[in-house]
Amino acid sequence: LKYMLPRLTGKGSAMSRLAGGIGGRGPGETKLEVDRRRVKERIHHIESQLKEVRKARAVQKKKRLQRHVPIVSIVGYTNAGKSTLLNNLTNSDTYVEQRMFATLDTTTRRLRFPKDREIIITDTVGFIRDLPEELVDAFRATLDELNDADLLVHVVDISSPRFEAQIESVERILRDLGLDEKPRILVFNKIDLVDEEMVRNVLNRYEGVAISALNRETFYPLIEAIERQLWKEEPAKEKVLI
Numbered sequence: 173l174k175y176m177l178p179r180l181t182g183k184g185s186a187m188s189r190l191a192g193g194i195g196g197r198g199p200g201e202t203k204l205e206v207d208r209r210r211v212k213e214r215i216h217h218i219e220s221q222l223k224e225v226r227k228a229r230a231v232q233k234k235k236r237l238q239r240h241v242p243i244v245s246i247v248g249y250t251n252a253g254k255s256t257l258l259n260n261l262t263n264s265d266t267y268v269e270q271r272m273f274a275t276l277d278t279t280t281r282r283l284r285f286p287k288d289r290e291i292i293i294t295d296t297v298g299f300i301r302d303l304p305e306e307l308v309d310a311f312r313a314t315l316d317e318l319n320d321a322d323l324l325v326h327v328v329d330i331s332s333p334r335f336e337a338q339i340e341s342v343e344r345i346l347r348d349l350g351l352d353e354k355p356r357i358l359v360f361n362k363i364d365l366v367d368e369e370m371v372r373n374v375l376n377r378y379e380g381v382a383i384s385a386l387n388r389e390t391f392y393p394l395i396e397a398i399e400r401q402l403w404k405e406e407p408a409k410e411k412v413l414i
């Protein structure tokens with residue numbers, strides 16, 4: 173219409189038919205002037221509708237932002253492969269090293285799922301049994317934000333001869349932090365270092381999934397478990413949306 177308006181220089185009958193004869197000619201208006209006025213009115217109408225659409229979009233976006241994006245925190249014994257997992261899940265580059273407490277701070281990344289779903293995923297400092305007294309407070313402070321987590325992904329190094337004791341230590345620390353009520357997924361990592369039989373045995377004894385953080389092709393059961401935990405209750409999620 174904006175394109176047509178300057179071109180309405182005489183042959184305005186088509187436009188006046190379109191306008192449907194509402195309004196009529198004002199005093200002293202020529203037919204051309206009437207056509208122009210109607211087109212202007214129409215443009216104004218469309219523009220105000222577009223404004224409505226834009227407003228609605230902005231409201232939707234705000235709602236999307238307000239909607240709670242689930243927070244998933246990776247926890248586990250030191251050296252279990254937490255940072256490696258975060259990196260390979262999210263294509264990022266968090267510091268990974270074969271040493272105790274490679275990670276001293278938390279790292280946060282966004283991870284997108286199908287159906288426009290996304291989560292915030294955080295890496296944490298490694299848990300350890302019998303933490304030196306001086307470190308306990310600092311350790312607790314960094315783990316404070318675990319309180320915000322909707323789901324804990326507990327990563328276990330299945331190749332460690334002490335992995336069962338390590339699971340216990342992590343569970344105990346979670347209890348001490350008052351986090352034992354949080355939903356949790358147990359993830360046996362480093363399956364590339366042990367034989368399949370061992371993995372099968374462990375999965376028979378524990379409810380969990382098995383992956384190698386070095387190999388994305390093994391991530392599917394974990395992704396699926398996260399989706400199930402976070403979004404299994406569709407109605408509840410809709411309620412949150414409103």
Ligand SMILES: Nc1nc2c(ncn2[C@@H]2O[C@H](COP(=O)(O)OP(=O)(O)OP(=O)(O)O)[C@@H](O)[C@H]2O)c(=O)[nH]1
Pocket residue numbers: 248249250251252253254255256257267268269270271272273274275276296297298299361362363364365383384385386387
């Ligand atoms: N073979 C193998 N090595 C792994 C796997 N996942 C992690 N690693 C190695 O394990 C070591 C520790 O990995 P990190 O990701 O730093 O472990 P972390 O749990 O973040 O350790 P902290 O930050 O110290 O608690 C690194 O040398 C990784 O390359 C895996 O699936 N297979």
Ligand SMILES: [Mg+2]
Pocket residue numbers: 254255256267268274275295296298
């Ligand atoms: Mg780490």
